[in-house]
Structures are given as structure tokens and as C-alpha cells.
Amino acid sequence: MAKFDLTSHPHKRFDPLRRQWILVSPHRTERPWQGQSEASSEDPLERYDPKCYLCPGNERASGVRNPPYTGTFAFDNDFAALQPDIPAGEIHEKELLVAKSESGTCRVVCFSPRHDLTLARMEVADIKRVVDVWAQEFSRLSNQPDIQSVQIFENRGAMMGCSNPHPHGQIWANQSVPDLLGQEIASFQEYFDRKRSGLLEDYLTIELESAERIVVSNDHFVVVVPFWAVWPFETMLLSRRRVACLSELDDQDRTALADVLHQLTVRYDNLFQTSFPYTMGFHQVTPECGNASGFSFHGHIFPPLLRSPTIRKFMVGYEMLASPQRDITPEAAADQLKQLSKVHYLSER
Numbered sequence: 001m002a003k004f005d006l007t008s009h010p011h012k013r014f015d016p017l018r019r020q021w022i023l024v025s026p027h028r029t030e031r032p033w034q035g036q037s038e039a040s041s042e043d044p045l046e047r048y049d050p051k052c053y054l055c056p057g058n059e060r061a062s063g064v065r066n067p068p069y070t071g072t073f074a075f076d077n078d079f080a081a082l083q084p085d086i087p088a089g090e091i092h093e094k095e096l097l098v099a100k101s102e103s104g105t106c107r108v109v110c111f112s113p114r115h116d117l118t119l120a121r122m123e124v125a126d127i128k129r130v131v132d133v134w135a136q137e138f139s140r141l142s143n144q145p146d147i148q149s150v151q152i153f154e155n156r157g158a159m160m161g162c163s164n165p166h167p168h169g170q171i172w173a174n175q176s177v178p179d180l181l182g183q184e185i186a187s188f189q190e191y192f193d194r195k196r197s198g199l200l201e202d203y204l205t206i207e208l209e210s211a212e213r214i215v216v217s218n219d220h221f222v223v224v225v226p227f228w229a230v231w232p233f234e235t236m237l238l239s240r241r242r243v244a245c246l247s248e249l250d251d252q253d254r255t256a257l258a259d260v261l262h263q264l265t266v267r268y269d270n271l272f273q274t275s276f277p278y279t280m281g282f283h284q285v286t287p288e289c290g291n292a293s294g295f296s297f298h299g300h301i302f303p304p305l306l307r308s309p310t311i312r313k314f315m316v317g318y319e320m321l322a323s324p325q326r327d328i329t330p331e332a333a334a335d336q337l338k339q340l341s342k343v344h345y346l347s348e349r
């Protein structure tokens with residue numbers, strides 16, 4: 001019998017952050033990679049859209065008018081999922097019907113006044129201003145007494161349920177720590193208690209040694225397709241220097257974060273020559289909490305696309321009932337991404 005081989009035999013991989021297994025079925029990709037990119041049917045957008053509720057100077061559904069902003073612009077979400085002032089309460093019925101009041105704040109961050117841009121099409125200096133706003137918002141919100149976690153994220157593209165193409169992201173700040181972040185904090189803590197080192201610091205050392213799954217990097221940050229990636233082209237953004245949160249990044253770090261995001265999003269767009277959809281977000285904790293647990297600030301980028309601008313991966317069937325599964329190996333995905341041009345396909349035309 002042949003020796004066990006990650007490139008050809010079905011296997012499962014362990015995600016040490018979420019502590020779950022992912023089924024990998026590389027034999028199903030032995031058919032040759034087609035690599036065809038269907039003609040992208042996206043209509044070019046205008047720089048300003050009078051109907052867009054995020055463009056400078058326009059009126060939002062709430063009746064509030066946006067200022068004529070020229071850089072970034074952050075405001076309270078008009079349709080916030082969380083509200084700051086709600087009556088506190090709890091329900092406990094026979095351990096089965098359990099509910100708790102949850103307060104918080106939801107913010108929207110416009111990345112640019114230009115309606116037609118995306119992170120992939122913005123200059124590094126302009127992305128740096130977005131990073132600065134993220135850092136400011138993180139420290140302002142996490143310093144509020146009734147806030148325990150601040151989730152910064154971007155839903156990009158209609159495929160990810162984003163209804164407005166204007167470049168923007170969201171920030172949800174909660175009274176409690178949401179489950180996924182809570183699981184990660186527990187994993188970092190458990191690892192730190194046993195090994196006296198940081199889980200993602202040790203993981204980054206392994207990735208730097210092999211370089212097999214590194215997609216882009218600079219002196220401060222490294223983006224890899226994690227060994228345990230679920231989505232076909234999922235990546236994780238790691239900081240070379242361990243920090244707990246964005247507020248601990250100095251000016252150079254922030255420019256480097258903008259640079260690595262730019263490098264990554266350009267390659268994503270180039271993969272299928274389309275404005276690449278994804279959900280991207282950062283996991284971070286306040287410095288006090290982070291030093292205790294070996295926690296490292298990091299980003300997760302979850303793109304849904306599988307093979308073309310229109311063919312996406314679905315998380316259905318086995319994945320809803322048993323465990324996540326993928327065909328293309330994380331190593332093969334990293335290899336495809338890193339071979340792409342660092343120049344955006346639209347700039348090459």
C-alpha cells in the first residue's frame with residue numbers, strides 16, 4: 001500500500017484555533033485545472049452615485065446627510081443589529097430556554113469617497129487611512145465600560161450579501177465576547193498554559209520555514225493559506241511581531257498592514273479577473289487580555305469562490321451535518337495565488 005500522502009489521499013486536518021477537523025479530498029482535483037476565467041459581466045461603476053447612501057453628501061435612509069468627506073467616514077449604522085441602551089434581563093427555563101439581553105454598537109466605515117473603488121483598487125496610502133480608522137475605532141469602543149469585544153469586518157460583493165458596492169466595512173462592538181472569538185481566546189490560552197508560547201507565533205515559525213503556504217508578505221506581516229483552511233482560497237493574516245490588537249501597531253506597522261492587504265486583494269482580483277468577493281475581519285483583544293493568553297492579533301479572509309467568478313463553494317450537505325470539506329489542498333491554493341501578478345488586471349489593460 002502506498003505511503004500516506006497529503007497531496008493525494010483523503011485526510012482530515014485540525015484547526016487549532018477553532019478546534020475542529022476539516023476533511024480534505026485532494027484526489028477529487030486530479031482532473032486538470034481548467035483555470036478558465038469567464039468574461040466578467042460587471043458593469044463599471046461611476047465615481048459618484050447619487051443614489052448611494054454611502055457617497056459623500058448623500059442622504060441616508062434615516063434622513064441624515066453624509067458630510068462631503070474626502071477620506072474615510074465612520075458613523076453609527078442606521079439599521080444596527082445591536083443597540084447601546086436596552087433593558088438588562090435574562091431568561092432561564094429548565095436549562096433549555098436560555099436568553100440574555102445583549103447591548104452594543106454597530107458602526108459603518110466608508111473606506112473612500114469614491115463609489116467605484118475597492119481595497120484592491122485603492123492606493124496603499126489610502127488603505128493606511130482605513131487602518132488608522134479601524135485602530136481608532138477599536139481603541140475608542142473597547143475602552144467603553146460596557147464593551148467586551150470589537151469585531152471589525154468587511155463583506156465584499158453581492159455573493160457575500162453585500163448590497164452596496166461602495167467600499168465600506170462594519171464594526172460590531174458587543175457587551176459580551178462572541179462564540180468564535182471566545183473559542184480562539186480559549187485555544188490561545190490552553191496552548192500558552194501548556195507550551196508557554198504563542199499559538200500563532202509558533203505557527204508562523206513553521207510557515208516561514210516551509211514557505212509552502214505563504215501568499216504575500218512584507219517586513220511586518222505574512223499572509224498564508226492556513227494548513228486547516230476551509231474555504232478554497234481562504235487566507236490568514238499574521239503579524240511577525242506579536243500584538244494583541246490594532247492599537248498596538250505603530251505607524252510603520254499600519255502602513256505595512258495596508259501594503260499587505262493591497263498585495264493580497266490585488267492577487268485575489270487577478271485570480272478570476274473579477275472583483276473578488278470575501279468576508280474579511282480581524283480577531284483581536286485588548287492589550288491587557290492579550291498579554292495574559294499569548295493571543296496574537298490576526299485577520300481571517302474567507303472568499304466563497306471555487307473555480308471562476310460565478311462558481312462558488314457551498315457549505316451544504318456533509319458540511320452542515322458533519323464537518324467542513326475541501327477538494328483543492330491549501331498548498332495548491334497558495335501556489336495558485338502566489339503565482340499571480342502583483343499588478344491589478346484592470347491596470348494592465
Ligand code: ZN
Nearest residue numbers: 017184283300
Ligand atoms: Zn481568529
